[in-house]
Amino acid sequence: MDLINNLKEVFEIEGKIKNDFQIEVEAKKELVSSILLYLKNQHGFIHLNHMSCVDWIEDEIFELVYIVWNPNIRKTVMLHTKIDRNNPEMENIDTIWDQANTYEREFREMFGIEFPGLVAEREFILEGWTEMPPMRRDFDTKKYAEETFATRPGRENAEDVRETIVKRTGEEIPDFAKKYSRD
């Protein structure tokens, strides 16, 4: 609780104790890099555990989460912030932690969030991707798969595979295959 009170004195945040090991903090996006630097330099949260992004399409926001850990007191701070989904832009923090570069490249590719100043000449995972960022909620994975990939012959529908084989080959179903749990 001391940490939350201290953060409230310095920044405009909302905070609560989540459990014995975790503290949850929420702040505006403009304050995130300052809070992270403050936690790292003043309070020993030197380990960037994780960064995540959640698409709240119904509220038209992306929620970014920064999870940092203090090895001396063994506590975690989860810092949440919201950015506008229609104009997603967030401050680049890879000057604070190098591995943030990887996370930000992934968010740029998967969610379409821009991080001005992020140096990333190469793609992270999706080479030659021309569709919308695929981790967004409005990207339809099933539709993309149906439109992009050809279906293997004989598996166009949920027909029993034994019947499919019989139709294709003209053979009879062998005795051992006649007994099936779905029958």
Next chain:
Amino acid sequence: MTREKETTLYLGPQHPGITGNMMIKLKVRGDIVVSAETHLGYLHRAFEKLIERRNWLQSFTILCRFCVPEPDPIELSYALAVEKLEGRVVPERAKYIRTIVSELARIQSFLLWYGGQSGSGGLYTLGQWSVGDRNYILDLFEDLTGARIYHMFMWPGGVRRDLPEGWMDKAYKTMDYLEKRLDDYNKLLFDNAIFQKRSQGVGIIPKDKALEWGVVGPPLRGTGIKHDVRIDEPYAAYDKIDFEVPTYEGGDVWARSLVRRDEIVQSISIIRQALDNLPGGSYYNRIPNPMKWTVPAGNAWAKTESVRGEIGFYLVSDGSNKPRRAHLRGAAYAHGISVLEKVLPGENIADVSFILNSLGVCPPEIER
């Protein structure tokens, strides 16, 4: 005197020295690495997107496939995250069984690592032994869960089934056998002058930078920093079991290998203690009908200690019957990209694969 020009080498994605499928673009001058760039994209299976389309229990068929060498910690991280969201209590017996399964997974993954680490240094015998011995643990898994590699065994509320009859005796015998075999491994690998020469002073991670770089697991403990999720934020039954967390100074491949060697000994001890003290009672706090099971809205961050290091799962629920967001933080996420790109410059090409194995890089877990 000729000037060496800079050449670009592409190590991977199909290369026996790469732990999985990824490509490292190396710029070399002579046989010294000048710079390294990790290129991924060969193993992205969009698992996190697929999990958003499945209900909370259906996700288990996907979870174990995130990381091929050691699937169990990911199942356990997800289960712990769901239990945090719900406030679901896990029976004591289930916690002990989870501990046993986690440690068996750790040992079998270490045995696989033995093969990779020694093989990348040119010693192929040890891999034959360790992969053969690993089969005894996979046999235990097959008896317990029905499958050798992907178990889908630890799920929210406990574990899927109780220990079958005779399993405990078989587990004790397997631990006795493996303990004897460790002497052979030590003689072949750790007493081997070539391995010592090749691993000492190679692939150094500085102690003062390790945590800032995001290093976790044996590479972190190989710099002398004692951090293990099992003691920092105990889960399952680890708070009731006596074990040590070995650390070694140096931050090189040698220190990391020694940490792993000592951890197998600790894992065998943990399994024996858990078997000796296994409580009775239920193994499962039953979940509702999975097709209608909803989890309260909120978020959870749950960590477990895998063989490569800390595995974290960030799970978000919107109150429906499907996860809103399931985001895995694999131990290798930093190791395989930002740490590797810092450690490789200045090293010999022959040591690239050696260092990669010592960091425990697992591309399936980076790309998901």
